[in-house]
Amino acid sequence: MTAASTTPLLAVRGLRAAYGKIEALKGIDIEINAGEIVALIGANGAGKSTLMMTIFGKPRARAGRIEFDGHDITGVPTHEIARLRIAQSPEGRRIFPRMSVAENLQMGADATDCSEAERAAGLERVYALFPRLKERIAQRGGTLSGGEQQMLAIGRALMSRPRLLMLDEPSLGLAPLIARQIFDAIRTLNRQDGLTVLIVEQNANHALKLAHRGYVMVNGLITLAGTGAELLQRPEIRAAYLEGGRRG
């Protein structure tokens, strides 16, 4: 969206990754510009989560190149990638159930060296975005509802003040109303703070409405790319991800 930067914030070129002999990514090219929301949609097992995790350094890329802000980060260990302020909210939320909400958020800040003031500012930002978390600050993570846990997972990722936020299926297992709240929060983050977001979703309709651009993944390859609105209009997308269940 922003025309100012000539190089994309994240550029993935010819990326391949595999689990043992099973190739999950077969040469992926994507670009994410600063200030964009990019959606990655596709069926189960298409390799969406693998792509996100490979960008984060685990599993390691077999071939290809990942560039973040012009620097090659292919093969850099995950904890160093996190220091470059790429944050990830993994699939299935994965908050720390026995630790309090406050500790969960603190864990997000721990991995990057940030000052006390930055940490406090980060907390305020998360509370402003998800006031519910503030109400539950002393509660254990495991006692939260699914939606609150997802808020906590996103809040935890935000505590590292990311330049790129990667979300893996934030609407997974949530009631539609709660899912909408989560998507609204992501939109707010993008509009107010200019946060760059890569969102992996099965809920293609929501994700493409939210995103500026989208990529469609099938069997480890990008098959379609375009703006969110364009992709929503494509008949094959509608058939495969939006209306397939209803009409078929």
Add this chain to the structure above:
Amino acid sequence: MSATSARPSPAPPTSGAAFIFKKALISAGVALVLFSLMIGVRTEAGPQGGLIYWTRFGDLAVLVATVFGGSIIVELLRQWWGPVDSDRFVPKPVQTAMAFAGRWLAPALLVFAFLIPVIFYNQRYILDLSILVLTYVMLGWGLNVVVGLAGLLDLGYVAFYAVGAYSYALLATNFGLSFWVCLPLAGILAAFWGVLLGFPVLRLRGDYLAIVTLAFGEIIRLVIINWQSLTGGPNGVSGIPRPTLFGIPLDNSDDGLAAKLGIDFSPTHRIIFLFYLILALALITNWVTIRLRRLPIGRAWEALREDEVACRALGINVTTTKLTAFATGAMFGGFAGAFFATRQGFISPESFTFQESALVLAIVVLGGMGSQLGVALAALTMIGGFELFRGLDQYRMLVFGMAMVLLMIWRPRGLIGHRAPTVFLERNQAISSDLVKEGHG
């Protein structure tokens, strides 16, 4: 906000007098069926080789009545003191009394520990037992870092205890180094072995990790047994120097502490010195652990226990986190080992069997994974309680085993099952207990 989960609606009541009575009746019924043949009828080979039998209905009645009464007591206890999610009807005064006890238990125990040598000055047995309990408290706190905080199941903890003990024993007997020089060395060597164990098991978890650590403990013991030229093999190392008060020996000689202070020599002095030494070591372990828990590394340990994948996703260096946990735990084990060697004056591989690892692990699990106070209480229960039942002779193990089973039924998360938060809020918030139980997301 909606409740975390809806209760399955018409569940049968699990409290109330009728329920308790019904349950006791069922238990008594089961006991009657079970014991009617085992106890009620006694068979024996008669003088002619034939089978003779006689009945013992009196004994049977006593047993069934005991089960009936016991069942009522157990049920009452369960409801008063049971796991968090069971319904309970605890009278208000009992609740407040328990909260009061909970707050003052740790300081009271600490003060009592400091006063033990004063109170029991002439009771050598109690002093020795206290030293033993404190040694296990320290070992428990050390293992607690690895198992309780970092969640890495270590069945070979005794290996580090052995490394510490042999480090001191060999350095002192071969090079004449003093205890105070050897103590940090023993800790460093044990930590080094901790890292050495840590590397190959970085990718392992759960059962696999447990098996490798178990093997590691055995390897260390077997090496000690077989490396005769260095360790003396099964004969062990004897003549390990006693500790000195910074160079002043605690003996009957002219430059001993008693002579310097101008008081009469008593062998109790050394025991009391050892007592305060292990108390100090244990408290240092505790203090360091509490401090570490509030630092990023300690939080990372706990996060690692909770969810390794999430740790990676947050950019936590899982490798260093695991290795520091192993090293820290091993270091405390090494300190405890050095203390053990100087206290005993003689060590052999027999002191470092798997049973010790299992005992320390049991202390940590029984105490409630991660709870410092819980571990101390569990060490007191396991070591002290075991001594307490000495009068029961052959029933000792039975009673002890039963106590353990009951504890695990009532307190499945250990004696102190809750964990104190490490990130504090500006003001304390009271959290009601129904907010703290596990949700279903």
